Amino acid sequence: MKITFLGAADSVTGSKHLVEAAGARVLLDCGMFQGYKALRERNWAPLAVAPSEIDAVVLSHAHLDHCGWLPAFVKQGFKGPMHASAATRDLAEVLLLDSAHLQEEDARRSNRGGWTRHAPALPLYTVADAKRAIARIEAVPTGRSVRVGDARIDFTPAGHLLGAMSVSVRAQDRTLVFSGDLGRNDDLLMPPPRHIAQADVLLIESTYGNRLHPKEDVQARLGEIIRATVRRGGSVLLPSFAVGRAQALLLVLQRLKAAGEIPADLPIFLDSPMATSATSLYQRHRKLLRISTREAGTLTDDVTLIAGPKESEKLTRLRWPKVIISASGMATGGRVLYHLKSLAPNPRNHIVFPGFQVGGTRGAKLVAGAREVKIHGEYVAVKAEVSHLEGFSGHADADGLMDWLRAFEAPPERTFVVHGEAEAADTLRLRIKDELGWTVSVPQHGATVEV
Numbered sequence: 001m002k003i004t005f006l007g008a009a010d011s012v013t014g015s016k017h018l019v020e021a022a023g024a025r026v027l028l029d030c031g032m033f034q035g036y037k038a039l040r041e042r043n044w045a046p047l048a049v050a051p052s053e054i055d056a057v058v059l060s061h062a063h064l065d066h067c068g069w070l071p072a073f074v075k076q077g078f079k080g081p082m083h084a085s086a087a088t089r090d091l092a093e094v095l096l097l098d099s100a101h102l103q104e105e106d107a108r109r110s111n112r113g114g115w116t117r118h119a120p121a122l123p124l125y126t127v128a129d130a131k132r133a134i135a136r137i138e139a140v141p142t143g144r145s146v147r148v149g150d151a152r153i154d155f156t157p158a159g160h161l162l163g164a165m166s167v168s169v170r171a172q173d174r175t176l177v178f179s180g181d182l183g184r185n186d187d188l189l190m191p192p193p194r195h196i197a198q199a200d201v202l203l204i205e206s207t208y209g210n211r212l213h214p215k216e217d218v219q220a221r222l223g224e225i226i227r228a229t230v231r232r233g234g235s236v237l238l239p240s241f242a243v244g245r246a247q248a249l250l251l252v253l254q255r256l257k258a259a260g261e262i263p264a265d266l267p268i269f270l271d272s273p274m275a276t277s278a279t280s281l282y283q284r285h286r287k288l289l290r291i292s293t294r295e296a297g298t299l300t301d302d303v304t305l306i307a308g309p310k311e312s313e314k315l316t317r318l319r320w321p322k323v324i325i326s327a328s329g330m331a332t333g334g335r336v337l338y339h340l341k342s343l344a345p346n347p348r349n350h351i352v353f354p355g356f357q358v359g360g361t362r363g364a365k366l367v368a369g370a371r372e373v374k375i376h377g378e379y380v381a382v383k384a385e386v387s388h389l390e391g392f393s394g395h396a397d398a399d400g401l402m403d404w405l406r407a408f409e410a411p412p413e414r415t416f417v418v419h420g421e422a423e424a425a426d427t428l429r430l431r432i433k434d435e436l437g438w439t440v441s442v443p444q445h446g447a448t449v450e451v
Helices: 037-044 070-075 086-113 127-134 216-233 247-258 273-284 308-319 336-343 362-367 400-406 422-438
Strands: 002-007 016-021 026-027 056-058 082-087 137-140 145-149 151-158 165-171 174-178 203-206 236-239 268-271 301-305 323-326 350-353 373-375 376-383 385-388 413-419 448-450
Touching: 002 336, 002 413, 016 165, 016 174, 026 165, 037 236, 056 145, 056 350, 070 127, 070 236, 137 336, 151 323, 174 448, 203 385, 216 236, 216 247, 216 336, 236 336, 247 273, 247 323, 268 273, 268 308, 268 448, 308 336, 323 336, 336 373, 350 362, 362 373, 400 422, 413 422
Parallel strands: 026 056, 056 082, 082 137, 174 203, 203 413, 236 323, 236 350, 268 301, 268 323, 350 385
Antiparallel strands: 002 016, 002 448, 016 026, 145 151, 151 165, 165 174, 373 376
16 A cells, blocks of 8 residues: 655645555545645646546545645546545535636736736636536445445544545555544534544544644634624624534524624624535535534524625625624635725724634734735735634644544554644644554655555
8 A cells, every 4th residue: 555645744735645555546635735825836736646547536525625626636637536425525516616716706806906927817727627527526325435446435424524524445454544634522513523443554634733722612702702893883704614614603693692692683794605505505414413403494594695796895885883704714815805905904893713724824814913914916904803713613623633543443553644734743743652652654745655
């Protein structure tokens, strides 16, 4: 069995792990690189292995850093099937179409505004490219295995996101387990990740490998922020991932209103067509959630769903107190940028980032205290209050990761720590080595190992 780490090996983004076993070449995830420019530029580079030589793709879940490079992958010559859970397939369709649309819009805007050094600026892939990729994703029924040559692929629910799975590759009496992104035991929407008993080789994510989730009650804290902001006549902007995070925020806002902890008549706007579509999918797949069917059905009660760009533009001009949920979650693109330009210069307003911010993103800069950020080629003053509520994260923290690892009945022969920034990955590596006594390492981008 051979593994080549083509992404998320020296970073927390761009998940791609090529497994070669029993004559099959299987790519675990096909994610887009996000964050620092040096990482984003990898999206434009040819893959180290020709896509046409890979037999199949298996997706752990639908976040763009795990599936967002699929259209480029198909564009570069991949001909095989892509396998995912049914919910992941549905969410990936929403995410990939939105990603392609945003890239086309950003390219057009850059060319019109002269914000680019490229002549002309081009999208990484188009909506047509995304549709071709989506058509290749095959939904795997719950409890079913997939065969790729003589290798068998199994899926185990991982929490974290609707449809998210850990992936097991079984070939020649050996088993490789890829954790995917693991959820937390106390997630607002998703059940805890299920444990796996056996692995000869393990790839474990480390997004929160050096951190613990704060003990604060995020619902109570968000309620405090909203009440204080409304009292001074300001609005609250929640830059949010459209899938997973937006639905958790809607749930909390509904609970706050029901408990009388924020004004019942406070306007709430969901300004993300993708988040609106994803919310419908969460309601369609509500049996996968830990909340009741009734509560799942009330997520958008009394919430104004913003559809077109004209309605979004009008929303930026409304001056009365309100709550806006808008994508993207790290303020890297999308409609949230217009709301930032409108709200950030006013100290009455409050910008709340509900979750992890990858280094190099606008979100990370704002959370770190930046007093101005560049948006659409110009610098915007940041006078609004900025808060970071990490308790909304859908990732298992360091203790949660260790608890999941301890459930293995025997140590894997080799463990590789992936999908984490350098400090997080190495901190988790040391904990695994010292507390569990396992053979563990952090691979580098592009490394190939025989196991």
